[in-house]
Structures are given as structure tokens and as C-alpha cells.
Amino acid sequence: MTATLQRFAAAYARSLVAYAIVAVLWITASILIAGFGAYAHLRYIVELAAVIGLVGIGQTIAVIGGGIDLSVSAIITVTAIILPLVSFDADATGLGAIALALVVAAGIGAVNGLGIGYLGLPPLIMTLAMATILQGLLVLIAGGSAISVSNASLDWLGSTHVLTISVSIILWAIVAGVCLFWLHGTRSGSLIFAIGTSPVVSKLSGVPIRRLTLATYVISGVCAGLAGLLLLSMNGQGYVGIGDPYLLSSIAAVVLGGTPILGGKGSYLGTIAGAVLLVTMTALITVINASEGWRSLMLGGLILGMLPLSGRDQSR
Amino acid sequence: MAGRGARLYWAIQWRRNDGLGALFLVLAVFAVVYAVLFHGIFAIGAASKFVQGWFPTAMVAAAQTIVMLTGGIDLSVGPMVSLGSVVAASSMDGPLGVFGGVLSVLVLGAVVGAIVGVFVAIGRYPAIIVTLALSFVLRGVALLIMPRPGGFVPPLLSDFLAGVHPTTAILLLLLVIIWKLYQATPLGLGLIAAGDNAEGAYRSGVSVTAARMCAYVVSSVLQALAGLYMAAKTGSGDPLIGEPMTLAAISAAVLGGVGFLGGQGTMRGALAGSLLMSILISVMFFLRLPLVAQYIVQGLIIIVTVALPLIRVWWRRTA
Numbered sequence: 001m002t003a004t005l006q007r008f009a010a011a012y013a014r015s016l017v018a019y020a021i022v023a024v025l026w027i028t029a030s031i032l033i034a035g036f037g038a039y040a041h042l043r044y045i046v047e048l049a050a051v052i053g054l055v056g057i058g059q060t061i062a063v064i065g066g067g068i069d070l071s072v073s074a075i076i077t078v079t080a081i082i083l084p085l086v087s088f089d090a091d092a093t094g095l096g097a098i099a100l101a102l103v104v105a106a107g108i109g110a111v112n113g114l115g116i117g118y119l120g121l122p123p124l125i126m127t128l129a130m131a132t133i134l135q136g137l138l139v140l141i142a143g144g145s146a147i148s149v150s151n152a153s154l155d156w157l158g159s160t161h162v163l164t165i166s167v168s169i170i171l172w173a174i175v176a177g178v179c180l181f182w183l184h185g186t187r188s189g190s191l192i193f194a195i196g197t198s199p200v201v202s203k204l205s206g207v208p209i210r211r212l213t214l215a216t217y218v219i220s221g222v223c224a225g226l227a228g229l230l231l232l233s234m235n236g237q238g239y240v241g242i243g244d245p246y247l248l249s250s251i252a253a254v255v256l257g258g259t260p261i262l263g264g265k266g267s268y269l270g271t272i273a274g275a276v277l278l279v280t281m282t283a284l285i286t287v288i289n290a291s292e293g294w295r296s297l298m299l300g301g302l303i304l305g306m307l308p309l310s311g312r313d314q315s316r
Numbered sequence: 317m318a319g320r321g322a323r324l325y326w327a328i329q330w331r332r333n334d335g336l337g338a339l340f341l342v343l344a345v346f347a348v349v350y351a352v353l354f355h356g357i358f359a360i361g362a363a364s365k366f367v368q369g370w371f372p373t374a375m376v377a378a379a380q381t382i383v384m385l386t387g388g389i390d391l392s393v394g395p396m397v398s399l400g401s402v403v404a405a406s407s408m409d410g411p412l413g414v415f416g417g418v419l420s421v422l423v424l425g426a427v428v429g430a431i432v433g434v435f436v437a438i439g440r441y442p443a444i445i446v447t448l449a450l451s452f453v454l455r456g457v458a459l460l461i462m463p464r465p466g467g468f469v470p471p472l473l474s475d476f477l478a479g480v481h482p483t484t485a486i487l488l489l490l491l492v493i494i495w496k497l498y499q500a501t502p503l504g505l506g507l508i509a510a511g512d513n514a515e516g517a518y519r520s521g522v523s524v525t526a527a528r529m530c531a532y533v534v535s536s537v538l539q540a541l542a543g544l545y546m547a548a549k550t551g552s553g554d555p556l557i558g559e560p561m562t563l564a565a566i567s568a569a570v571l572g573g574v575g576f577l578g579g580q581g582t583m584r585g586a587l588a589g590s591l592l593m594s595i596l597i598s599v600m601f602f603l604r605l606p607l608v609a610q611y612i613v614q615g616l617i618i619i620v621t622v623a624l625p626l627i628r629v630w631w632r633r634t635a
Contacts, residue, residue: 119626119630121623122576125570125619126619128563128567129567130615132567135611136608136610136611136614139606251444260442292459293455293458296455297452297453297457299452299456300452300453301453303445303449304435307439307441307445307446
């Protein structure tokens with residue numbers, strides 16, 4: 001038992017650092033800034049982090065498996081824009097439209113997975129090209145205008161609290177739990193780490209690399225789709241570019257959470273802290289009431305400043 | 317002796333075209349299509365306008381290639397171009413005039429490149445996350461210097477760089493010559509060696525850290541100069557003008573066969589990749605396709621160019 005605990009502490013030391021930073025920031029800010037430590041405000045921070053956190057699930061799995069998904073922001077935008085288009089009258093709860101939107105997201109992920117796993121395209125190229133293609137398609141479909149949506153289930157998702165906890169946070173917790181169990185508790189999950197460590201050895205050992213790669217990017221697509229729906233429920237309308245900030249923040253959350261960008265190691269546990277950390281920093285910068293230039297500068301500076309804490313490039 | 321050396325040089329240069337066949341073929345097809353659609357391209361005016369449209373993309377593609385050859389990647393290309401344009405347009409009305417503007421852009425590029433180099437080459441942090449964070453910083457600084465497009469570029473400079481004459485084409489040629497010279501120095505040679513096999517390069521006496529450091533500085537200076545060129549072309553600075561260039565630079569390099577793992581790829585490939593994208597945009601303009609359709613075609617072409625050799629290998633193995 002103690003051996004397991006020691007192994008856990010060693011493996012997740014980097015993730016724990018991210019949690020420690022969040023704790024320090026929250027405590028310091030609560031003392032210094034009136035209202036920061038209020039329950040409703042902290043809950044709001046976690047609600048915002050849920051979007052990054054959901055995208056981060058797929059991104060974490062892709063990165064652990066030695067890849068990366070640069071199409072997540074485009075998939076978020078696709079689901080946010082396509083939902084009103086696939087809504088139909090017989091569907092009073094709106095669940096049918098949500099399911100269709102998620103199927104589209106999964107389909108995009110599947111195309112990524114087929115290109116990477118079966119055709120052998122480098123993940124960066126495949127997902128970058130996918131993002132470029134979707135960007136063009138979206139402007140053709142939606143143009144420059146924002147599309148409003150009325151979906152009963154989404155309204156419920158965006159506004160309901162269960163025992164004062166927002167449904168969006170509960171949704172995030174459930175999906176995160178499933179992801180953590182799959183990555184660390186099942187055989188196929190642990191094979192993702194094997195692929196990320198050495199694709200050649202994995203292949204020679206009989207790991208079904210192609211199928212698992214396909215699964216990785218389908219999961220990433222669905223998670224990005226869920227994030228898009230959540231974003232839509234908070235915003236009330238979708239527009240081209242709604243998902244753009246989430247590409248960089250999902251990668252930043254993964255790295256700040258201690259998952260090395262080179263793959264084979266890490267955990268989604270860290271990404272959760274990374275997502276909360278990013279939103280907290282953004283919130284702090286907003287409190288100072290800085291202009292857009294200062295906000296961008298400080299956020300980038302903070303990520304650069306935290307790099308020494310999140311670990312160095314191990315190779316070479 | 318010299319004759320054999322030269323033969324060897326050209327043989328190696330020729331071998332480095334391997335894998336670029338598909339790209340050159342696609343490029344030739346589109347060039348013919350473009351020439352058929354638009355006969356006017358052979359006139360000096362239209363030709364110089366075309367080269368002027370291509371030049372900034374070529375510069376950032378070259379900048380991205382230098383970094384990718386070392387095994388890194390630069391996600392801050394766009395904001396760096398914007399910052400270059402903003403700094404150029406806000407420093408040219410000083411006492412030193414155009415000279416002062418060019419000097420401050422060069423210093424900006426060198427300083428930013430050195431910062432990235434310290435993090436990536438010396439600190440050994442992953443380039444992807446360093447440049448990602450840096451892109452926020454640079455965008456912020458550009459917005460602070462110039463919240464909205466403006467500033468001043470002397471019309472004389474704009475006319476010199478973007479008038480109806482082949483100055484830009486000469487600059488492009490100069491860029492290629494400088495690259496060849498850079499490749500002849502130890503630091504330039506070390507660049508590809510360090511990306512291909514850092515350990516091996518180090519054991520063979522290459523200063524891997526210095527080669528990488530130098531690569532980031534050269535790359536950033538190129539990006540800053542691309543910003544200066546954009547400012548001269550549009551006549552003002554714009555804190556967001558470079559935004560699409562991060563993707564464009566990576567796409568051009570990837571189209572040109574430059575690999576993400578370092579050490580693979582050629583500058584000629586990246587320049588051909590950027591030229592293909594530039595022609596593509598012009599062709600689609602003449603076909604009256606919506607401008608956004610270029611994204612779709614660009615994405616498809618990236619996939620096809622990269623996938624074709626892979627499919628051929630796969631075909632040979634199963635047949």
C-alpha cells in the first residue's frame with residue numbers, strides 16, 4: 001500500500017505542484033482581494049475552467065499518446081454553430097440536437113484518427129490541416145454573424161445548480177472521473193502510455209496502435225464537442241471564432257499540469273489543476289482591470305514564469 | 317580535386333530534392349493554371365505585385381523552417397510579425413528616420429530571439445510551450461504600443477519595397493543567398509545536425525546550444541523584418557496583421573517537407589510550399605471562389621502532399 005502511495009507521489013509530483021500553486025493563489029487572492037474568496041466567485045472560476053478542462057481531457061490523452069490535437073478549437077466552434085442547424089421541432093428537450101452535434105464532433109475526431117492511425121500522417125499536420133479546413137467550412141456555413149440558439153437541455157445545463165454546485169461542474173467531474181479511470185485503471189488506457197513512450201516497441205509487442213489512435217482522437221473530438229456545448233450554454237450564441245482561445249489554453253493546461261509535451265507520461269489529474277490555474281490567473285488579471293494588451297502580456301509572462309515549476313524537456 | 321568536390325556538392329544537393337517531387341509537380345500545375353487564367357502576370361507590374369504578396373509568407377516560412385530544422389517549433393510567428401510592423405511604424409518618425417526604424421526592428425528581433433533561445437536552447441524547455449506563452453506576451457506588447465492600426469511609414473520606403481519594380485524579387489534572392497552562406501558557417505551546419513541527432517552532433521564537436529541559440533535569433537529577426545515589410549506595404553503598423561501567419565508559416569514548411577522532429581527538410585521545399593499557397597490564393601481569387609474556400613483547399617493540399625508518399629510506401633509494401 002505504501003509502495004503504491006510512493007509511486008503515486010513520484011508519478012504525480014508535477015501535477016501536485018500545479019495544485020499547490022492554485023491553493024497558494026486562491027488563499028493569497030482571497031486575503032488581498034475582497035470578494036475573490038466568496039463561494040460564488042470560486043464556483044464561477046471552476047465553471048469557466050470546466051470548458052478548458054473538458055477540452056483538456058482529449059488533449060491530455062492525445063499528448064500522453066505522443067500526439068497533439070490542434071483541431072480542438074475548430075471542433076468547439078463547429079458544435080457551437082451546428083447545434084441550431086440540427087435542431088428539429090419534434091425534439092422538445094433538445095437532447096436529439098445535442099446528440100447529433102456530438103456525433104459530428106466524434107466524426108471529425110474519427111477522420112483525424114484515421115489519418116493519423118491508419119494513413120500514418122503526423123498528428124500535428126493532420127489536426128492542423130483539419131483545423132484549417134473546418135475554419136473555411138465554418139465561414140461558408142455561418143458567415144460572420146452570431147447564431148442564437150434555444151435548446152431546453154442547454155439552458156438547463158447553463159443555469160441549474162444541484163446542492164449549489166453547477167450542473168456544468170458536475171458534468172465535468174463525471175467525464176473527468178471516467179477519463180481518469182480509463183487512463184489509469186484499464187488495460188487499453190495504460191496502452192496509451194505505452195504508445196506515447198515508444199510506438200515502435202508498442203507495435204512489436206502487439207498493441208493495437210491504429211485502433212487506439214483512432215479512439216484517442218474520437219475521444220478528443222467528443223470532449224471538444226462537449227466543451228463547445230458548454231460554452232454555448234454559457235454564451236447563448238455561437239459564432240465563428242468562439243472556440244479559438246481554447247486551443248492554446250488546452251495545451252497550456254496540459255503542460256502546466258505536468259504532462260510532458262513529448263508523451264508517455266502524465267495524468268489528467270494535473271490538467272484539471274492546470275485548467276483552474278489558467279482561469280484563476282485570467283481572473284486575477286481582470287481584477288487588476290488592465291487593458292487587453294496588459295492582460296495578454298501578463299498571461300503569457302505568467303505561463304513563461306511557471307515553466308520552471310512544470311518541468312523541463314527530459315530528452316537530450 | 318575541386319571538380320570532384322563540386323560534383324559531390326551538386327549530387328548531394330540533387331539528392332535533397334527527394335520527396336519534393338509531388339510538391340514541385342503540384343506547384344507547376346498551379347503555376348500553369350494561374351498563367352492561363354491571368355496572362356497579365358508576365359507584365360512587370362502584376363509580377364512585382366505577386367512577388368510582394370508572396371514575400372512575407374516566404375520570410376515567415378523560412379523563419380519557421382530554421383526553427384523546425386533544429387527540432388523546435390515557433391508558435392509566436394504571427395504576433396512577432398505584428399510587433400515588427402508596429403515597432404517599424406512607430407519608430408520611423410524619430411531623428412534617425414528609416415534607418416532608426418530598421419535598426420529598432422532588427423534589435424527587436426534579436427532580443428526576442430535571444431529570449432526564446434535562453435528558454436529553449438539553454439533552459440531546455442519545450443519550444444512549443446515557450447513560444448505559445450511568448451505569443452501572448454508579444455501580442456500584448458504590440459497592443460500596448462499601438463492599440464489600433466496607425467503609425468507612420470515614409471512613402472519613399474513603401475515605394476522602394478512595394479512599388480512597381482522587382483526590388484522584392486531581389487530581396488528574395490538575397491534571402492536565398494544569405495541562407496546558403498549561413499549554411500556554410502559552423503553554426504548553420506550545426507543547425508541541421510543538432511536537429512537530426514543532438515547527441516551525435518555534440519559528440520562530433522558541434523556546439524548544439526550555440527547552433528540552436530543562433531537559429532532562434534536568426535528566425536526572430538526574419539519574422540521582425542517580415543513585419544517591417546508588411547508595414548511598408550500597407551503604409552502603417554497593425555497590432556493584429558500577423559495573426560494568420562503562424563498557421564501559414566507552419567503550413568508552408570510542412571508542405572515543403574520540413575519535419576517536426578528536426579533535421580529533416582529543406583529551405584527550397586519551404587519556399588516552394590509558401591509559393592504554392594500564394595499561387596493558390598491568387599488562382600482562387602481569379603476563379604471568383606469565396607476567399608474562405610482557400611482554407612479548405614489549403615488544408616486538403618497539406619494532407620494530400622504529405623499523405624501521397626505514405627500511401628505509395630504502403631502500396632509497395634502490400635503489393
